[in-house]
Amino acid sequence: xxxxxxxxxxxxxxxxxxxxxxxxxxxxxxxxxxxxxxxxxxxxxxxxxxxxxxxxxxxxxxxxxxxxxxxxxxxxxxxxxxxxxxxxxxxxxxxxxxxxxxxxxxxxxxxxxxxxxxxxxxxxxxxxxxxxxxxxxxxxxxxxxxxxxxxxxxxxxxxxxxxxxxxxxxxxxxxxxxxxxxxxxxxxxxxxxxxxxxxxxxxxxxxxxxxxxxxxxxxxxxxxxxxxxxxxxxxxxxxxxxxxxxxxxxxxxxxxxxxxxxxxxxxxxxxxxxxxxxxxxxxxxxxxxxxxxxxxxxxxxxxxxxxxxxxxxxxxxxxxxxxxxxxxxxxxxxxxxxxxxxxxxxxxxxxxxxxxxxxxxxxxxxxxxxxxxxxxxxxxxxxxxxxxxxxxxxxxxxxxxx
Numbered sequence: 001x002x003x004x005x006x007x008x009x010x011x012x013x014x015x016x017x018x019x020x021x022x023x024x025x026x027x028x029x030x031x032x033x034x035x036x037x038x039x040x041x042x043x044x045x046x047x048x049x050x051x052x053x054x055x056x057x058x059x060x061x062x063x064x065x066x067x068x069x070x071x072x073x074x075x076x077x078x079x080x081x082x083x084x085x086x087x088x089x090x091x092x093x094x095x096x097x098x099x100x101x102x103x104x105x106x107x108x109x110x111x112x113x114x115x116x117x118x119x120x121x122x123x124x125x126x127x128x129x130x131x132x133x134x135x136x137x138x139x140x141x142x143x144x145x146x147x148x149x150x151x152x153x154x155x156x157x158x159x160x161x162x163x164x165x166x167x168x169x170x171x172x173x174x175x176x177x178x179x180x181x182x183x184x185x186x187x188x189x190x191x192x193x194x195x196x197x198x199x200x201x202x203x204x205x206x207x208x209x210x211x212x213x214x215x216x217x218x219x220x221x222x223x224x225x226x227x228x229x230x231x232x233x234x235x236x237x238x239x240x241x242x243x244x245x246x247x248x249x250x251x252x253x254x255x256x257x258x259x260x261x262x263x264x265x266x267x268x269x270x271x272x273x274x275x276x277x278x279x280x281x282x283x284x285x286x287x288x289x290x291x292x293x294x295x296x297x298x299x300x301x302x303x304x305x306x307x308x309x310x311x312x313x314x315x316x317x318x319x320x321x322x323x324x325x326x327x328x329x330x331x332x333x334x335x336x337x338x339x340x341x342x343x344x345x346x347x348x349x350x351x352x353x354x355x356x357x358x359x360x361x362x363x364x365x366x367x368x369x370x371x372x373x374x375x376x377x378x379x380x381x382x383x384x385x386x387x388x389x390x391x392x393x394x395x396x397x398x399x400x401x402x
Contacts, residue, residue, distance in 0.1 A: 080396050081377070084389055094303055095262065102235060237261045241298060241308060244289035252279040261302065264295035265384070269346065287344060290320045297385035317382065320344040326378045327394045328370060336363055348379035 236259045239250045256278050258264065267275065272286050286292075301308050317325055321344050323334040340359050342348050356372035374397060381390040 077374075077396075080393070084377075084381075084393060087389060088386075091300075091303075095299075098303065099262075234259055237298070237302070238308070239264070242289075242291055242294045244285065244291060249279065249281070261295040261299040264291055265299050267292050287320060287346070293320065293345075293383055293385040295385075297387070300385070317387075320346065320383065323348060323379075325382060326375050327397045328372070328375060333360075333367065333370065336360075336367060345379040345383040349376050349383055351376060 236254070239245050239253060239258075239261075240247060242261075242264070245253070253259075253275075256275070258275070272292075275281075276283055276286060298308055323329050323337060323342075323345070324331065326348070329337070336359065337343075337348070337356075342351055342359075353373055353376065356375060360367040360370050360372065374393075378390060378393065381387075381393065
């Protein structure tokens, strides 16, 4: 067999055969390239679709993450608000405990006064019995004297004794009448304390006093009256430490029952109007000097056991019309709020957030982008002079937003 020779193979083909083979090879190449191109185009489209789907999914997940971040910020703000409310509740508990202790002290004093009242009432009853006996003796002696026609000297002496006894009774009657009004006020105070504390000891003391009155009522009309007792000691604060209150105004406040910082710190707008009329003070001056805020600050220092003097509140904001102390309110925003009737901390603390947003939106940009959500709470803390908590709250805020 002859060896296979490539040159012989190509030499055996005619030019037509060679051209046909070449065309077949080119056609096969083109078909292969077309199939490959179509396959690659399909894969590219598939990959592009996958990339688009992934981008859509990524955007959705990113939106969810932003929503979760906003929700987290809201929950954090709510948590901080709850902490502030917890601190406020603790302060109220401390105030309530202080009031309870004061009430218990007053109750103990009233009980002691009742005991003294019982002893004194018994002494009065014995005195009245003696006077009644003397009256009977005088009457008997007078009848005997008339029947026996004793000498004029004896009659004069007996008449003098009778007149002296009558004068003693008249003086005692006058004194008891004078004391009766004070005793009635004491009884009213006892009734109020009994209803507030429901003390068994006070009830027992009241029953003892009633038993004494019942026992002495059979003796004479005078024995029904009780001895006056000293009024319970009133816990007074130095109200002159509040800027705007001097000794004269302090006396007027005492006369209408205002003695402590706690009394003034709890005033509402209606209370301020009523107090202004009662003490005949300048209208609007109490709000201008911020008595409520100053009293609240002094009360906080008193409860903490800190020293209270004339300089106790001089470093604190004392102008309730200064809205710029609220985080997020600048001079222009303050002017806008005052144009809409919100002129001080108390009014701002009572303004609804949506109403604040409406005021800001009505003015347009840049006011419309402000968030007043925390403004009423900040104003409430300022109005109550809770400066430490206000500072802590503002430390959590950025431009007034939680």
